[in-house]
Amino acid sequence: MTGSPVLELRSVCRRFGAVQALDQVDLTVHAGEVLALVGDNGAGKSTLVKTIAGVHPVDTGTIHWHGRPVRLTRPQDATALGIATVYQDLALCDNLDVVANLHLGRERLRHALLDDVAMEQHARRLLDTLAIRIPDLRAPVGALSGGQRQVVAIARAMLGEPSLVILDEPTAALGVEQTAQVLDLVERLRERGLAVVIVSHNMADVTAVADTVAVLRLGRNNGVFPVEGTTQEQIVAAITGATDNAHTRRRARRAGSGEEEAA
């Protein structure tokens, strides 16, 4: 099902002042694999994503890209390698239409002027290959639904022909139908042989679309599970750190520590 490793992190550490945000984290993503990165708030998901995106360089540890050691110190490094990141706030210009947003920063010119025809053609082709349906490419992006905006943002990331796409909470704040739309697109990215990393809070989305789930807890690896053969409870247990079961927890509570109360 999956190909060779596209990205391999080994023993990655990152510290912000007194906070050890990432502590000896390993992560491997293969071509044609959808990897869900899950964890509680403050588990280090965002930091990990940002190290891959080149925003936060790692302190120690190694990053291999297609088996080759690389250094990611700036966002441009990641982009140049073929890592595309779609952040939660999407970074679209609401007043510009879909075509303009897709080409923002890499407009096509003809006689030194914007070539609207070529850009619209290209946008149409790109959206068609991803089976994305937007009724009106000339409508301002602000007029689109949340799902359509997310899909446009992902399509925009695809323009650079990346081999790894990172999606930060792609379905947060989306309705049922729109979430389905986005998850469909994620599956099509996998079919095209891309490696996809999804950061998500939503267990249903994770089990629906991911092949592998990597759990972070307090900046450390807390298990990597194939989605097939793993129950949601097991994943949730890894997220919360309750690697024990209900009985051990009851016992712990009777012991009066009260620490795990919230879990």
Next chain:
Amino acid sequence: MTSPDTPAPLTGWTGRLDATRRRLAGGELGALPVVVGLVIIAIVFQSVTHHFLQADNLTNITRFIAGPGLIAVGVVHVLILGEIDLSLGSVAGATAAITAVLATRHDLPEWLAILTALATACAMGLLHGLMFARVGVPAFVVTLAGMLAWSGLQQYVLDTGTVNNRHDGIVAGLDSTYLGDGDIAYAWALAVLAPALYLAAQLRTARRRTAAGLTARGTADSALRAAVLAVLCLAAAWVLNQDRGLPLSLVVLLAVVLATDFVLRRTRYGRQVFAVGGGVEAARRAGIDVARVRISVFVLSAFLAGLGGLFYASQQGSADKELGGGNVLMSAIAAAVIGGTSLFGGRGKTWSALLGILVIQSITTGLDMVHAAQAIQYMITGAVLLAAVVLDSVSRRTRSATVRT
């Protein structure tokens, strides 16, 4: 979303009317309210004064709009960025003052005085832009400081008061020159050429789009638009030729509006200006140099304000302390907004400056003709401005309400 995947081709009248109705219902009002407003103003003042629509009066209106219109074009750019520039009136005044003083008291050649003054205006804009984009002071505050400081500079330069324009000089000629000394050929040529070029450009775009397999505007539709434009242009030419011909000031304003509209819509730079106005963070992540775009817009708006100041000086025959003061800045901002440029950033056309200033000048001229007091003029202009902003806010709300799924 109820609309089908590909918008139905606009065939025949029903299709076109349908599309127009849908656009209006969706809050895309475009220039319609302003045009309706202009027609109402014309009808009202014509019926009251009986000579509002006479050629000499309309010609005067086209001359008076040059100064505020040029400033308003700069305002449109700043508003598209989602910012405001309060200094433009003072920049206009200071530019006029510097030109006058250099040309008359220091005996510089007038063209050199003008270039120096306009360069100074650009430097003022550059300073505003640097303070805003690099230092991070809010544009409102930077340009408020500019408004005070440049007005002070204007008074300092003028020293003892009023400096008259050089007789038969360049500045004096800005307002009083008619192309070809009133030769009617100029206005007619422009009125024929403009719609013809428009039609040619439309048809060429349509052909390219069809060849590329994209939906294109139908030939009949393009022809209709060109015809409407032709009627407007020919009527304007006819009126102007009844009087003294084509005023230079109108040509300059039209040229600036056309050029800036072209730059904003068709160049990469224009796209960047809209992108910064629509989402700073998105623009930055797309690799756009946000600071550079911002600075350039403030330089442009100051330059246009300086140019507008020269037209003001030309009209009043002198540069004085009052030039650019009073409601000059507010008229320019009001014109941009009345014409349909959004105060919320990211949306606007330089044409709106022209339409808006036409509305304001028509009201002012009309009220002058019925000898209404200044107080009444302010109140009416204020009401029109409020109406325009209300329209902007409401259409903005309708737009987001109807189009979102």
